[in-house]
Every structure is written in C-alpha cells, then in structure tokens.
Amino acid sequence: MATEKARQLLARLAATPDAAVPNLPFLHRALLLPLLSAASALLRLPVILSSSPLRSRRTLPVPVISVGNLTWGGNGKTPMVDFLARRFHSMGISPLILTRGYAGGDESKMLRRRLADTSTKIGVGANRAAVGSSMLQKYGHVDPCDAFRREKLGCNRVASGKSAKIGVAILDDGMQHRSLLRDVEIVMVNGLTPWGNTHFIPRGPMREPLSALTRADIVVIHHADLACEAQLETIARTVQDSGTTCSVFFSKLAPSHIFEVHQPLQKISLNVLGGMIVLCVSAIGCPDAFIHTVREVLFSLTSFV
Template sequence: MAGNSLGQAMRSAIEASWYQDKPGWTQILAPLECLYRRVVATRFQRRIKQLNSPPVIVVGNISVGGTGKTPCVQALVLWLRSQGLRPGIISRGYGSQSEQFPLAVDADTDVTLSGDETKMLALACQCPVVIDPNRKQALLYITEHFDVDIVISDDGLQHYGLPRAIEIAVIDGKRGLGNKHCLPVGPLREPEQRLTQVDLVLQNGLSTTGEPLYNNAVVFTLTPVHWVNVKTGERLPLQSLTANGSLCAVAAIGNPQRFFDTLTALALPFDSTAFADHHQFTAQDFAEYGGRTVVMTEKDAVKCAAFAADNWWYLKVQANIPEPVFDELTNRLALRTNSSPFD
C-alpha cells in the first residue's frame, strides 16, 4: 500500500500543477511541450477521413484523465440501436494483457485480456466490441466478423490513422482544460483549438460559473440510476443502500473525485480511497476494510467480480445527452457518408 500511496501522491502533485490557472512547477518542462506540439501537429495533418466502411464516430477527449466519454459511448449505442442500427465498438483496450490482436471482447472475456473499460462496455452495451492498439485493424476486424453498420471508437481522437466520419470531444465541466498547456506542462493531448475542428463538444456538467466552458459545447449530465451488487447483479434503489457506519468508497478512474462528489450528493457517509486509473484490483487491496460495505464505479466492478463480497456494490450511472445532439449527429452523418445510415 505504501508504493500505491507514493504513486498517488506524485500523480496528485502533477494534477495540482496541471489543473490551475497558470502552469506550476511543470513549467520547467516547457521545451518538451514545444516538441510535443510539433509532433501532434505533424501527425494531425496525416489524419484519415471516412473510408468505404461503416461510418465511424470517434468519442474522445483532448485532455488526460476521465471526462465521462465512456458513459457517452453507452448512450450513443443505445440511441443508435433505437434508430434501427447495428452498432459496434472498437477501442485500444487500455490495460489489456492479450498477446493477440484484434481481440473480440464479450461477457466471458477475462478482464486481464480485455481491459476494464472494454469489458464494462461489452457487458453494458451487449454489442460487438473489438480491441486493438491499432484501431484501424480493429475497425477492419469488426466489419469483417460482425454484422455492424456503424462503429463507435471509444477514445481514439488522436489515433489519426483511424478513418472517421464524426468526431466528438468530451470535456469535464469542473476541471475544464486545466492550465490549457499540452503535455507535460499541462494535461492536454492536443492544443485547445482542436475543439474548433471536431463536430461536437460535449461538456460533462456545468462549470463552476454555471455556464458552458466553450461556445460550441453542449452540456450533458451523468445521473446515478441504481446500485448493482458486484457479486450477484442484484439491483437496489439509490436510497436503499445502508451500512453500519460509513461506506468504503474506492475508485480507480481518471477523475476519482467525481465519483466521491456523487456519493456526497447522495448524502452517503463514506471513507474514500483513490487508486491509479485502471488499477488492477486484487483481494488484498480490500483486506483492511474487513466486512464493511464497499462501493465503487462500474468500471472498477468488472475487475472485482471474481473476489467480491456480498456487500460490495457499484453505482450505475447514465449520460443524459440533450436530444439536439442526436439530431445534429443524424444530419452530419448524412452529409459525411454516401447515404444516410438511418435510411
């Protein structure tokens, strides 16, 4: 646990410098930022537009850390299916230990092979999911082996070799773009002006001022739905979760504070522990909690199902995306493809 605490302290120090109005101590890395920007600009010029394949919607972000893009992917899959389409998902499969790619992920795939986010998507969306560090290869595989007529790339905004019809960037309403510097001085994977080049900017929650951070941003919310038992799948209404004393809340996501803030809004007493994003949980991580009730995110639950206790729960959330976003997607897809996928 000491190693994890040290690593978390270092990550917290870096994020504290990134997510403030001006660069902090990471300013000493400014020469590396200049080099990074040049590499990004060169690669961006080589990006590929939509090819003769099912249309691809890329859902990503331009900053490091969690913004809420994966719940957006889930919401898009549900909407596309409601329109009579057959969506599929491709992803890098971050954290995958598979030795062979592309890899089709389903409910039976070991999470060590799939990675946590893609296993969660496979369980939640019940649609074809394929991972490959080379997303273009994942696209070819999913179109050749599955009956899909539209593909969503979970992340991949900076994977310029992947053809795409639509680009959606997701930003965090509270943290925004931090000091607006690129790595390693700030949290940005691409310069801020990249937001003017995507088709849609979705903002996860309002900013501290109560306004969208950018003129072209559409605000959506993540809403808690119910509790799900990590071991059995039993569901409980939000207000029905009880415990003797405070809950043990753990999170290994890009922005753990968002999960903890949600628990606070639900008026639940809890002790919190944040782990590194994509942390591979083991039973030992929970040894100090004894028999206390543990709560976590859906992404973390897929890594804990094999050793979960009866009183471990994850919070199911959904992205509430305004209807005009879907209208805009319909129009843009019709313009970017030879024929509308909705015909």
C-alpha cells in the same frame, strides 16, 4: 505511496496557471517545471505530425462516430460511448465499439459487462482501422438507415442478437486517433476543469491545443450540474472563440442503480444503501465529481430514511 504523491503533484502543477507559478516552491519552479515543459514539447511533436494533411486515412463502410477530448481523463467519454451504443441498439442498429484498450483493457471489459444485453460488439487494439475492418468482415455490415427502417417496420429479427450485422462504429477516445476517418466528432469537456493551465501533458492536461476544437461537430460539457453558470458560459465562449460552429450540449452524472461486479445486468436499487456504511473507491480521472455524486446519493437516502 511515492507514486501517488508524484501523481498528486503532477495534477497540482497541471492545474497551476502561469500567473501562479511564482508562488510555487523553489524546487518546483527551478527543476520540475523546466523538465515538464521539455517533455511537453516532445510529446506535442507527434500531435503535429498526426495532423498533417499528407497522412493517409482509412475508411470503414459504416458511419464512424468518434468520442474524445482534448485533455486527460474524467471527461465522461466512456459513459457517452455506453449511452450511444444503447441508443443505436434500441433503434435496431448494431454498434461496434473500437477502443485502444489502455491499462490492460479495463474499460473494454467494463463495456462488455455493461452492454452484454445489447447487440454491441467491441473491438480492442491500437490499430482501430484494422480491428474495425476485421470485425466488419466477421459480422458483416448493413446500411444503418435500412436497419432503422426494418426495426420500425418490425422486420429486424436479429437486431438484439450478437449475430446482428454492424451498422455503426463508435471510436472510444478517438479524437487523437487520426488514421481513421470519422463522420461525427464528439468532444467531451470537463465542466469542472475544462483546460487546466492549457499546457500539454505532462506540464498540463492538454493532449491537443484548443484550436483542435474546429474539428468538432458536437461539444458536450460534462458535469454541467456541478459547475456554476459563469463557468459554463466561459467554456461555451472558449469553444465558440476557437472558430468552430458546432453544437454545444450539457451532461451530468445521474446514478440509477448499483450492481454486483459479476452480475452487472442485475440492477439493485440505491435504497439498499440507506443506513449502511459505504466504502467508495474511485479510479477515474476526475474523482471530485464522483465524490460529490456519491455524497448526494447518500444524503438523499439518509433524508428519505
């Protein structure tokens, strides 16, 4: 209980802009904020060092796509990684997902279950360049253009199997993993709470400054259906003002089915929830969007019935 209250307090402070600081309780202003600000300064130093042009970076013999963000969780990174892996698989290109494996590797386990019916391989480890090299040695690699052409001609017989040679690597949460060169940088932005108070963790939600957007090739504003038009325009303008010339896209959560935990490939229609009492548990970074989506689904089912 104490841990949850502390987490909620940090989340509130991270969403508090500087102009609203005088309205906070005295202890928060006098004790917590200075401590959090000092911790943020310390955590910012490794980011500055990792951005040094003198730091060597490794390459992989296949195209590398990074999916990341500038803030802490709830930006839609994992769904985007899942989406990209399925798209490449459908094109006859076997993808390799490289993930850090935070919190005991729960996200990597989920991706394994979700993508078990595809040719996707998943490599887990802090040194994703080393893990990627090891996986490529194990399975081999192929020019993705050649794999795509073979699939179009009906010649790619192993594209759907786990033995398929890897044609592309996807970095899950890869924006701050600077030791591996990437060909495309996709940055996910939470349309509901894009930058918080713009301070670094733990004083705020930022992992890098907004100037890091200049490295982006693509920016995707997630939960776009839940944000008002003015909010979306403000986010897009902030992206443009950062100096980047990247393309900006919008995405939203669109649940299609449910499944049993141990049988993720067996899709169950959402209609089975009609008339039922449903207990929902969320452990994602932006639970508000999840709650809204669940309510919309249950409301549509109730109206249908």
